[in-house]
Amino acid sequence: MKKMIIHGGQRLTGEVTIGGAKNSTVALIPAAILADTPVRFDMVPDILDVHNLMLILKSMNVHSTFEDGVLTIDPTEIVEAPLPSKAIKSLRASYYFMGSLLGRFQRATLSFPGGDNIGPRPIDQHIKAFKALGASVSERDNTVHITTGPAGLHGARIFLDVVSVGATINSILAAVKAEGTTVIENAAKEPEIIDIATFLNNMGAHVRGAGTDVIRIEGVSTLRAMNTHTIIPDRIEAGTYLSMAAAIGDGIVIKNVIPEHLESFTAKMIEMGVHLEIDEDSIFVPRSENLKPIQVKTMPFPGFATDLQQPLTPLLMCAKGSSVVIDTIYPKRIKHIAELRKMGANIRSENDMIVVDPSTHLVGSEVQAGEIRAGASLVIAGLMAQGTTVIDNADNILRGYDRIVQKLTALNADVSIQSAATLVEDGQD
Ligand SMILES: CC(=O)N[C@H]1[C@@H](OP(=O)(O)OP(=O)(O)OC[C@H]2O[C@@H](n3ccc(=O)[nH]c3=O)[C@H](O)[C@@H]2O)O[C@H](CO)[C@@H](O)[C@@H]1O
Numbered sequence: 001m002k003k004m005i006i007h008g009g010q011r012l013t014g015e016v017t018i019g020g021a022k023n024s025t026v027a028l029i030p031a032a033i034l035a036d037t038p039v040r041f042d043m044v045p046d047i048l049d050v051h052n053l054m055l056i057l058k059s060m061n062v063h064s065t066f067e068d069g070v071l072t073i074d075p076t077e078i079v080e081a082p083l084p085s086k087a088i089k090s091l092r093a094s095y096y097f098m099g100s101l102l103g104r105f106q107r108a109t110l111s112f113p114g115g116d117n118i119g120p121r122p123i124d125q126h127i128k129a130f131k132a133l134g135a136s137v138s139e140r141d142n143t144v145h146i147t148t149g150p151a152g153l154h155g156a157r158i159f160l161d162v163v164s165v166g167a168t169i170n171s172i173l174a175a176v177k178a179e180g181t182t183v184i185e186n187a188a189k190e191p192e193i194i195d196i197a198t199f200l201n202n203m204g205a206h207v208r209g210a211g212t213d214v215i216r217i218e219g220v221s222t223l224r225a226m227n228t229h230t231i232i233p234d235r236i237e238a239g240t241y242l243s244m245a246a247a248i249g250d251g252i253v254i255k256n257v258i259p260e261h262l263e264s265f266t267a268k269m270i271e272m273g274v275h276l277e278i279d280e281d282s283i284f285v286p287r288s289e290n291l292k293p294i295q296v297k298t299m300p301f302p303g304f305a306t307d308l309q310q311p312l313t314p315l316l317m318c319a320k321g322s323s324v325v326i327d328t329i330y331p332k333r334i335k336h337i338a339e340l341r342k343m344g345a346n347i348r349s350e351n352d353m354i355v356v357d358p359s360t361h362l363v364g365s366e367v368q369a370g371e372i373r374a375g376a377s378l379v380i381a382g383l384m385a386q387g388t389t390v391i392d393n394a395d396n397i398l399r400g401y402d403r404i405v406q407k408l409t410a411l412n413a414d415v416s417i418q419s420a421a422t423l424v425e426d427g428q429d
């Protein structure tokens, strides 16, 4: 695990360009194995999750290359093979290979996914969907075995009991080549789901209604990529830089954003008194003072994203009064609290409610990035603090923030990583 070193206290200025969305990318890569041709993505973020997914592809004889934000994947020589369980456990989204392998081979065997430790993360709705589509699912030794009979998968009605991004995308991946019509009800509506549907539809799939809570899929027998798929901007990375810019910026332009994807977040910043200048695909954040406290409740899209509650926290510490955050999706997503307190922040958790009081005198400390967004809040706090902050477990940040050191350095921050991030070793279990 690597360390991020931040010499804080300098105000930031300049511009930052947001990369492609992590949560699209990590679904698009598994989706690529459904294609009967090579596929090409651009605006791919340079994050550890991508490199670990490439290791998983390699274990199935799927060749991929990644250079200057362009990722090519050739699944035409794919073979069924045991998947490297360390790589599978290094990220949450490896569960998308359940849906895509099922779509490709009518069966899938893989260990349970990893990802951020943010409280219980069951996959019962994914499994319910696979069963509805005609698969049998069994679990042994921390491994999920999914099989189908000779008839393969068939279209079905899938009603998701909880609104789940992962279960919605996995249902689409399994159903896209299944015989007949699938209808997913109570589907999640996140923009990343639309991105996956767009990629599949451009290859000949029939996925309709992505972005609404009813998605209808007519199965097709072949998928052929005809053009490069450009990944949508990462709204969570954008929100992180928006918060940082208002907390410690002297005027920062955030480029390559889709403002409509950020409305629940920018609405809260505006409520705090940040005078955002929102353009078609960029947002200017001026130096911000006299901020008001707010209340935030996380919800599925288009509500306030759980992935942004921690990155917003350092900005809440700048407000003149107590703010309250309630994470309804992951009520135990509080790994940032103890670490921010080490830096002198007035923040506490009471009955699944996070209370943030004014905390303007942060001091550099040694802290742990317990998960990606806890890490993001520590990066912002470290930039605000006087002195040096050392963030341990920085790999948790690097798994989802594209070229973060370069981007922060360009904004005038003094940030470094102690040594290159390590990948999970290929094939080692
Ligand atoms: C790779 C990826 O895209 N990760 C995102 C995705 O995670 P992920 O897809 O894992 O999250 P879900 O949308 O599935 O989870 C939403 C809620 O549903 C519950 N649930 C989910 C599935 C299931 O089978 N049963 C169940 O009870 C979860 O515990 C959680 O409380 O959406 C989360 C919620 O926006 C984000 O924090 C993650 O960044």
Ligand SMILES: C=C(OP(=O)(O)O)C(=O)O
Binding pocket: 022, 091, 092, 093, 114, 115, 116, 118, 307, 372, 373, 400
């Ligand atoms: C929880 C997150 O990621 P993952 O689902 O990949 O663990 C996140 O991106 O905030």
